[in-house]
Every structure is written in structure tokens, then in C-alpha cells.
Amino acid sequence: MENIADSWHREMSKRVGGAVAARRKAIGLTAQRLADRCKELGVPIHRTTITKIENGRPRFDLGELLVLAAALDVPPALLLFPGYPDEEIKQLLPGLDASSRAAVDWLAGQALLPAEIGDDGTIHIRRGNPGVEIGILVRYRSDLEDKFPLLWVDPERPGLDDGTRDAIRRYRREWLELKQKIEEYRAQLWGTSEGGADA
Structure with missing residues (x-):
């Protein structure tokens, strides 16, 4: 009798392999051209290995997933979950x-x-944890940067009206508060003041 973990690995591999094959065909690549793209990215994945992955080869590694996603010009998450979002x-x-x-x-x-x-x-x-909070705050900070391109303009620059100066100061304070909160959550998550995982 097959254990649950083996069955899970097999189904995950089939889903990812099917996504790799579907994306490769959708953008008109042969398995060899995909292998060439992987090599150009610095991580050779042989054509026969790509064929095996597409056919559900169990337990490929994370590096292969990331390189294949880059070579296929698709987010890695969509190779894992090609039916996103529904x-x-x-x-x-x-x-x-x-x-x-x-x-x-x-x-x-x-x-x-x-x-x-x-x-x-x-x-x-x-419930949420520091890792999730970081993701949410980073997204919010990026949205702030995208929506307010004057964020890093000197508010004392000549030619700015008072409303723009006030907005620059307000959004800059908000951005710095978000940065500080992200650093606090990183320290909570990794148990360090540097915000990175200890070796």
C-alpha cells in the first residue's frame, strides 16, 4: 500500500509537470529550446530531464522549479498552482x-x-504571524511607492506647492513607519536584530 506522502509527491509532480508542458507549448518552445533557455540562465537542465519533469518525475528540486519558471517567463507559483485563481x-x-x-x-x-x-x-x-505581516506590509509599501512617485523628492524643492510638500512629508513618514514595522516583524520571525535567518 502506497503511503500518503508518496501519493502527495506524485500528484504534485504531475501538476507541476503538466504546467511546465502546457506553458512550454503555449509559448511555442521545444523541450530542447527550453533546455537552452535554462542553460542561458546558468542552470543547465537537460532536454530529457525536462521531458521527465513534464511526465511527472517525482521529487524535482526547488532550483529546477525556479529556473524553469524563469525560462518559461511565468511566476513559479503558477507552475505549482496552474489553475490559479479558481x-x-x-x-x-x-x-x-x-x-x-x-x-x-x-x-x-x-x-x-x-x-x-x-x-x-x-x-x-x-491567525497571522510575523511572516504574513511582512508580506502584507511590503505590498502596502510597494503600493505607496507606486501611487506616490514624489515620495523621495525633497519637499523643500522650489516650485512645489504647500499641499504637495505636506503630502511628501506625510507619505515619507508613513513609508518610514512601514519600514520600521517590517524590520520589527523580521526580528520577531527570525529571532535576530538583523532580520535574517541565523546560520
């Missing part, structure tokens, strides 16, 4: 089904998986 993922993790949207949000650091099932079978909704 597909329901069976066995996102062994014993846990989720929507592809929830899966991509989890992968992107925007949310935790929606629930845990306790030993007694009760469902416990998971």
Missing part, C-alpha cells in the same frame, strides 16, 4: 485541500493556510 487544490499538503488562491497567498507570504485540523477533528482558524 481551481481547488486537492492535497495542497497531505490531508489538506485548499483553493489555489489560498495556496498562492500562502506561498507569497500574504496569508497562512486557512485552517488546522486538531487531533479531535475540530478545525482551528490560523
Whole structure:
């Protein structure tokens, strides 16, 4: 009898392999041209290996996923969850089904998986953690940068009206507050003041 982990690995590999094949064909690449693109990115993946991945080769590595995504010009999350945003993922993790949207949000650091099932079978909704908070704040900070291109203009620059000067100061304060909060969450997440994982 096959164990759950082996079954899960096989299904994940089939889903990713199918996505690689579909994307490769959609952009008109042969397996050899995809292999060439991977080599150009500095990580050779042989044509026969690509064919094996497309056919569901179990347990390919994360590096291959990232290089293939770059070579195929697609976010890695969409190779993992090609039905995003509407597909329901069976066995996102062994014993846990989720929507592809929830899966991509989890992968992107925007949310935790929606629930845990306790030993007694009760469902416990998971609350945010520093990693999720970082993802949310970074997105908000990026939106602020995109929506207010004058963020880093000197507010004392001649030719600016008082309203623009005030907006620059206000948005800059907000950006710096977001930066500080991100640094605090990184320290909580990794247990360091530098905000990186200890070796």
C-alpha cells in the first residue's frame, strides 16, 4: 500500500509537470529550446530531464522549479498552482485541500493556510504571524511607492506647492513607519536584530 506522502509527491509532480508542458507549448518552445533557455540562465537542465519533469518525475528540486519558471517567463507559483485563481487544490499538503488562491497567498507570504485540523477533528482558524505581516506590509509599501512617485523628492524643492510638500512629508513618514514595522516583524520571525535567518 502506497503511503500518503508518496501519493502527495506524485500528484504534485504531475501538476507541476503538466504546467511546465502546457506553458512550454503555449509559448511555442521545444523541450530542447527550453533546455537552452535554462542553460542561458546558468542552470543547465537537460532536454530529457525536462521531458521527465513534464511526465511527472517525482521529487524535482526547488532550483529546477525556479529556473524553469524563469525560462518559461511565468511566476513559479503558477507552475505549482496552474489553475490559479479558481481551481481547488486537492492535497495542497497531505490531508489538506485548499483553493489555489489560498495556496498562492500562502506561498507569497500574504496569508497562512486557512485552517488546522486538531487531533479531535475540530478545525482551528490560523491567525497571522510575523511572516504574513511582512508580506502584507511590503505590498502596502510597494503600493505607496507606486501611487506616490514624489515620495523621495525633497519637499523643500522650489516650485512645489504647500499641499504637495505636506503630502511628501506625510507619505515619507508613513513609508518610514512601514519600514520600521517590517524590520520589527523580521526580528520577531527570525529571532535576530538583523532580520535574517541565523546560520
